[in-house]
Amino acid sequence: MDSTNDITIGQVVKSRAGRDKGNIFLVLSVVDDKHVLVVDGNLRKLDKPKKKKVKHLTVYNTVLPELKYKLDNSMKINNAYIRKLLEPFNKSF
DSSP states (O other): OOOOOOOOTOOOOOOOOSTTTTTEEEEEEEOSSSSEEEEOOOSSSSSSSSSGGGGGGGEEEEOHHHHHHHHHTTTOHHHHHHHHHHHHHHHOO
16 A cells, blocks of 8 residues: 555554554544654654655554544644553554
8 A cells, every 4th residue: 555545534553664663653644645644642742743654554444533533623632642542552463
C-alpha cells in the first residue's frame, strides 16, 4: 500500500521502518497521497506529530471513530487520552 486512499483519521497503524520501528500509532491526519501524521501520546505527542510515509506503515483494519469524532467537533483531547486508546493495542500487537 503506497497511497492514503484506504487510511482514515483514527486508524491504528504500526511503524515498519525508521527509528520508531515496531511502535503502534494512531493516524491524526492525512497530509497528502503518500504521507500521514501519526501520534502515540508518548514519544510522538499531539503538539509534535510524526510525518510518516504510508509505505513505512502496517495499516490495521481497526479504526477508533471516537478520535475522529472529537477532532471533527473540536473537542479537547490530550496525550493521556491517546495513550489510553492505544493501550489495548500495545499489549496485543
